[in-house]
Amino acid sequence: MSMTQLDHSKQREFSMTSANFQKIKVLAYRLTGIHLSELKENMIYGRLARRLRALNLDDFNQYCDIIDTDHCAEHAEFINSITTNLTAFFRENHHFDFLRQQLLPQLIEKNKVSKKIRIWSAGCSTGEEPYSIAMVVATFPALKSWDVKILATDLDTNVVAKGSAGVYAHERGEPVPKEYQRFLQIDKSGESLKIKDEVRQLISFKPLNLLHEWPLSGLFDFIFCRNVVIYFDLPTQKKLFDRYANQLTETGHLFIGHSENLHKISDRFNSLGRTIYQRIK
Numbered sequence: 001m002s003m004t005q006l007d008h009s010k011q012r013e014f015s016m017t018s019a020n021f022q023k024i025k026v027l028a029y030r031l032t033g034i035h036l037s038e039l040k041e042n043m044i045y046g047r048l049a050r051r052l053r054a055l056n057l058d059d060f061n062q063y064c065d066i067i068d069t070d071h072c073a074e075h076a077e078f079i080n081s082i083t084t085n086l087t088a089f090f091r092e093n094h095h096f097d098f099l100r101q102q103l104l105p106q107l108i109e110k111n112k113v114s115k116k117i118r119i120w121s122a123g124c125s126t127g128e129e130p131y132s133i134a135m136v137v138a139t140f141p142a143l144k145s146w147d148v149k150i151l152a153t154d155l156d157t158n159v160v161a162k163g164s165a166g167v168y169a170h171e172r173g174e175p176v177p178k179e180y181q182r183f184l185q186i187d188k189s190g191e192s193l194k195i196k197d198e199v200r201q202l203i204s205f206k207p208l209n210l211l212h213e214w215p216l217s218g219l220f221d222f223i224f225c226r227n228v229v230i231y232f233d234l235p236t237q238k239k240l241f242d243r244y245a246n247q248l249t250e251t252g253h254l255f256i257g258h259s260e261n262l263h264k265i266s267d268r269f270n271s272l273g274r275t276i277y278q279r280i281k
């Protein structure tokens with residue numbers, strides 16, 4: 001046993017061997033596509049220690065025995081514990097400026113016969129991303145009579161439930177630009193805010209693992225998949241972006257996170273700059 005492991009076992013409430021971490025790592029990859037490097041070991045220990053307490057277990061050997069069974073109930077809790085759900089309203093605000101100033105006006109012209117727009121927020125976390133999209137959509141009077149639908153999905157069932165409720169701590173609303181604040185209803189106590197119905201009704205929240213089959217009918221005009229693939233390895237990213245291209249209209253747009261790019265990953269998109277892409281084949 002290395003010194004590092006010895007040190008850990010002294011400080012830690014539960015012992016976690018390298019074999020335990022390897023098992024967790026393999027399962028995380030198989031269930032979610034998330035690649036856990038050795039650097040994440042402490043973080044994963046902290047997140048899963050809560051599960052050991054909840055289940056009244058003595059150590060990670062016992063926990064690994066539980067998650068080793070196929071289709072066990074603990075897998076959902078395991079997945080919910082290992083995902084990183086960091087998000088915010090109007091995160092990477094230039095994407096929402098692009099929607100308002102360029103993409104939505106273009107779609108209003110392009111889709112004027114069908115009067116239909118389909119949007120997907122894939123890996124939506126607690127909902128701030130799809131609500132930000134919906135607030136931008138709601139500022140277009142022309143779209144009031146259109147059939148606009150936003151699908152918001154995530155594999156973490158806790159965050160999907162939170163997004164669906166549309167209730168947040170008051171301070172979460174701070175990044176919402178002034179012109180969109182009217183879509184937030186502040187609670188009488190001033191502690192929480194609720195997204196108003198005219199915005200909520202545009203979105204359907206659903207649990208969905210991006211590695212699995214997508215039970216989707218029809219193509220999307222644009223897809224947001226931001227700060228999700230950063231946790232995936234290259235082969236998983238390649239497959240996913242290929243599937244996104246297939247799921248977009250011929251000239252559909254894809255928005256990815258600030259530290260992500262499609263260079264050498266997919267040749268099916270043209271970069272429009274600032275992590276905005278357009279399908280070309």
Ligand SMILES: C[S@@+](CC[C@H](N)C(=O)[O-])C[C@H]1O[C@@H](n2cnc3c(N)ncnc32)[C@H](O)[C@@H]1O
Pocket residue numbers: 031032033034083084085086087088091122123124125126129153154155156159208209210211225226227228231257
């Ligand atoms: C850091 S959050 C990004 C949230 C939002 N897109 C944003 O940029 O603010 C990443 C989300 O991806 C989700 N995720 C990770 N692996 C996934 C998978 N295989 N299928 C679906 N969602 C996944 C996580 O549960 C998490 O909520």
